[in-house]
Amino acid sequence: MEWQYVHRTVSDAGKFFDGVEEAIASEFLPSLFGVEVDITCKYRKLAELPVRHAGLSLSNPTTNTKECYKSSTLYCSHLLSTLRGRVQYSPVDNLDCQSEVMPEYWSRIEAAHKVKVKSEVDQFPQDTQRTLKRAKTTGRWLSVMPSHVEGTILSSTEFRDALMLRYARVPSNLPTSCDGCGDSKKFDVKHALDCKKGGLVTARHDESRDGLRDLLAHVFSPSRIRCEPMINPAPIRANGTKTHVPSASSSSDFRNADCDDLDSRFLGGID
Numbered sequence: 680m681e682w683q684y685v686h687r688t689v690s691d692a693g694k695f696f697d698g699v700e701e702a703i704a705s706e707f708l709p710s711l712f713g714v715e716v717d718i719t720c721k722y723r724k725l726a727e728l729p730v731r732h733a734g735l736s737l738s739n740p741t742t743n744t745k746e747c748y749k750s751s752t753l754y755c756s757h758l759l760s761t762l763r764g765r766v767q768y769s770p771v772d773n774l775d776c777q778s779e780v781m782p783e784y785w786s787r788i789e790a791a792h793k794v795k796v797k798s799e800v801d802q803f804p805q806d807t808q809r810t811l812k813r814a815k816t817t818g819r820w821l822s823v824m825p826s827h828v829e830g831t832i833l834s835s836t837e838f839r840d841a842l843m844l845r846y847a848r849v850p851s852n853l854p855t856s857c858d859g860c861g862d863s864k865k866f867d868v869k870h871a872l873d874c875k876k877g878g879l880v881t882a883r884h885d886e887s888r889d890g891l892r893d894l895l896a897h898v899f900s901p902s903r904i905r906c907e908p909m910i911n912p913a914p915i916r917a918n919g920t921k922t923h924v925p926s927a928s929s930s931s932d933f934r935n936a937d938c939d940d941l942d943s944r945f946l947g948g949i950d
């Protein structure tokens with residue numbers, strides 16, 4: 680972000696960014712989620728964190744300034760000493776200084792983020808906490824470059840639905856009844872993901888299967904990959920015996936990560 684350049688070079692510049700933070704909290708974030716301000720306000724501090732810590736990397740420009748200035752000062756400490764005439768400039772010393780200082784600095788930042796995400800998540804209800812803890816590993820789609828070739832472009836509806844599900848919110852315009860079993864008493868996200876008669880269980884499986892097939896086709900060749908294993912893959916010789924054809928197959932099991940019977944110890948591995 681361009682304002683971070685100002686934060687890195689001007690000490691205590693956060694007080695000049697109140698208007699920017701106001702616009703992020705009251706206009707940008709609600710538009711991003713597609714909901715009202717009062718829903719997103721309690722997610723603002725969580726959104727400040729990096730994606731790998733369940734956030735959206737939308738840093739607060741009024742409070743982030745000290746960290747930006749400190750990291751920039753540490754990174755450029757050899758250059759600053761040179762400009763002040765204390766030492767002779769040396770490219771090697773400059774690199775050594777950067778490689779010594781920054782790992783320690785970033786490890787402290789990571790530790791601070793872990794503490795912050797825990798304190799923020801603890802403020803939500805128990806059911807929501809379960810989803811938010813998983814959000815540390817369910818945000819890679821937020822960081823990938825949109826590409827038609829790689830199939831990583833989401834529509835605005837897809838983006839907002841994924842965002843709402845990541846933060847345990849109900850997507851907008853959810854149907855009132857299930858088109859699979861016709862249940863209209865309690866149709867929610869959980870029912871949509873669990874219903875054996877609805878199409879989402881099969882759709883999730885097929886989408887993942889097709890993605891895996893596409894990746895394997897790049898490694899081998901498209902003609903060597905099949906969606907389903909052949910019932911009798913071994914061709915029969917003229918004398919009636921079967922030839923040996925090496926093959927491999929995989930099977931995938933898809934579950935709703937928020938279903939009641941899923942053990943919480945598996946949550947860390949779900950993405």
Ligand SMILES: [Zn+2]
Pocket residue numbers: 857858859860861862870874875876877
């Ligand atoms: Zn149903």
